[in-house]
Amino acid sequence: MVDYGFHLTRIVGLAQSIRHGDFLPNINHLFTYGTGYPTPMFYGNWALYLPALAFILTKLGTVAFAVYTLQIVLATTFSVYYCFSKMTGHRKASFYAAILLPIAYPLFGYGMTLMVPLVPCLLYAIHRVLFQKKYNPIPLALVIALLIQGHILSTMILAITSIVVVLFLIRKLDLKGIQSFVTSLVIGLLLSIGFILQFLEQARSQQFFYEWKTRDFPFKTTFTSSEVKSLFQTLLDLFFKFNVNDASSYLKWLLFASMFWLFFYFKKCKPFTRVLLGTSLILLLATTNLLPWTSVLRHTFLSALQYPNRLIFFVPIFLLLALVNEGKERWLRGMLVVIVPVYLFMILTTYHFQNKVALDYMRETNRIMSEAYVQIPALKDYLTPSGDEYYTIDVHHKEIRDRDTLVKFDELNNATVRNIRYQYNRLSFDIQLQDPRKEAVIVLPKIWYKGYRATYSAGAQGSQPALATRKRSQSSLLGWLEKGMKVKESQVLYNGKMRLTVTKSGHVDIYYQKTWLQTIGFVLETAAWIFLAFILWKYRKKSQRE
Incomplete structure (x- = not known):
């Protein structure tokens, strides 16, 4: 599993902090033989508290991670059904989409997967302003705050995507809409001010390894002429190079095929569908060598992507919404008939022909996590910080993994x-x-x-x-x-x-x-959340009276 151990260590480290009464930790004390790693200051922990409580109760890493994956799946299902039906009015098609979308994102050890449930909410918040002319800034502000404190890289990608969507709909953007978006951004930043300040403070305190834009660990940043492909090669890979043992690959193939099919009827599509298709196409084109990835872009903030295909990670959500918006119930039902049996078959065969290596890895990980949870420091086993992004720029990757060098x-x-x-x-x-x-x-x-x-x-x-x-x-x-x-x-x-x-x-x-800046930041953030809750309570009370 991609970064399974890294994110499980984040969960168990938070569980250890909660156990010691530290409910808002700055350092995860489990990583790298207990020498500490600042994941709470660079990744938000808000989605990890429920899995951490599950670990405290069971002492099993597999159970904690199962809770983590379950909350992502359930949140994705509910957000897709609610937001898609609100945007399109097609409840049955939204129901089909809500079943399909979690199948497209099975890599729960991948940080961006955590943000999938928020993407339908983001699109709905934008749709409310531009199409429904509902200018309440709170929904979008909440999404912005959760994105910032969930995964910075996903936030950056979705910010770029949102700008493209709004530019497509610029004629629908009036003064009230601009005011609503600006207010949402300000409120979202205030609701995240504690996290933002501690992030910026740490980022300025030293040069971190992640600042090296073309870093070569844990893998080489792929902004080279051999890795950034032509549009033709990208399309070939998209349709003829996928994992036949992965149900999500079949679903994504069908969705991208649907995208190009809908382009044949582009003029007949609804305005919002055109925006979704246009945005998806622009993001797809942006991953190719049509953009100067190998020269200019690899030295900009976009180098944080490490490989340009991250730009299309959320595109399946846009394509599903396009199908729902067009009322393509038969298409979606057909996808369900094809994909769900394949998905269930793969689950059953995987369970029947259990991979001994994977099972041994899970058992060993459970043992390590349960021991690290109670042992202070976690000197016995190495818990990996994955890409070493939040170590000094001068880190030696072999030495940081050598216990004798590190703990003396x-x-x-x-x-x-x-x-x-x-x-x-x-x-x-x-x-x-x-x-x-x-x-x-x-x-x-x-x-x-x-x-x-x-x-x-x-x-x-x-x-x-x-x-x-x-x-x-x-x-x-x-x-x-x-x-x-x-x-x-x-x-x-x-x-x-x-x-x-x-x-x-x-x-x-x-x-x-905590530094004085961190303390001030989280006091302000807490006050912002309390004030927002008070405003919502007053608004609800007023609505009930009316």
Whole structure:
């Protein structure tokens, strides 16, 4: 499963935080032998609380992930039926679409899949303003807030897609519509202000690996002439190169075939259908070498995509909506008759001919997660941070996976460390300087992120945690420039582990504490949600009186 272990570690790490009374954590303390990884500050956790509670109750990673997938499937089904029927008035066709769409997105270990239930809501929020002339900004604001705090990359793709949709419908956009969209954006940002501020604060605190736009780990960014294909080759791959053992491939084939079929009757299609088809076609064309991916775009913010095909990830939703909007009940019913039996057959055969390797992997993952949940730190087993995006730009990918390198104290030339104790979000130890007249510089088995603090007691004195750095060599600077990355002159050492300068012996405690900016941000965000709930309550009460 794509990134199954990564997202399961996010769930179990949140469960561990909840168990220790930390309901809004900044660091996931399970990753990389317990040295910590800031996934809560770069991915929102709002969709993980229910799976985390499931893990707390069962101690089984498979159950927790099953709850995670179930909530995505149910949310997708309900959002498709409700939003599609509201936009089109075709309830039966919307019902068929609600059954079909979850089949198109089976990769629940893929971060973008989490955002699928929000796409129908996003389209409905735009449709309300442009077609129904309902200017309430709250629905779109809620979708924006959940997208931002769910998956930044999906938010970027859907923002681009939404702009294309609105441009197609520019004649329907009046002053009230503009005001509604702007208000929605402002409210959505306010509802996410805590997450946004902590994201920006961390992003500015150091150079992260994800900033290297053409990075080559865990796979090479595919904006090369051999990977960005021509339109002809893209169409060939779309229709003749798919996984025959995957029911979602058959459904996507049928949907893209339907798209080109509808283009033959484009003039007869309804206006909103034309917009959906046009947007889908533009996104498809944008994945090809018609755009300068290999030269200009690979050095822009679009390089975050890593491969241009991400742009069409949500297109099946647009195509299903186009069929529903045209009232193609027979088409959709035909798809159900073909796809659902194939889907069920593949599930049954997969269950009957159980893959021993997959089963062993699931059992081993369950064991690792249950042990990591109670063991602090999780020193025994390696829990992968996947692409290492939120480590320093100077990370060594092999070293960060080497337990002996990672979990040891470094640079203990003038100091002895004793009584090392690990607790949740706390590393404690006694330090004795061998020569009291000299300071000691030590590197701790914790990855540094802004917010880590040190408190000294029993006579100890020293600095706050910081990165260990040195000036880069000229060859290092030139090497990074050749790779397309402009780095700072200071090179980060020890894969981003934190450094302390200790001037007096005693006791030291290391822990993560929210910065003042994070605290202010989440106070404002909480106030925004409370105020919004109050406004909605007042509005509902007023409506009931009327």
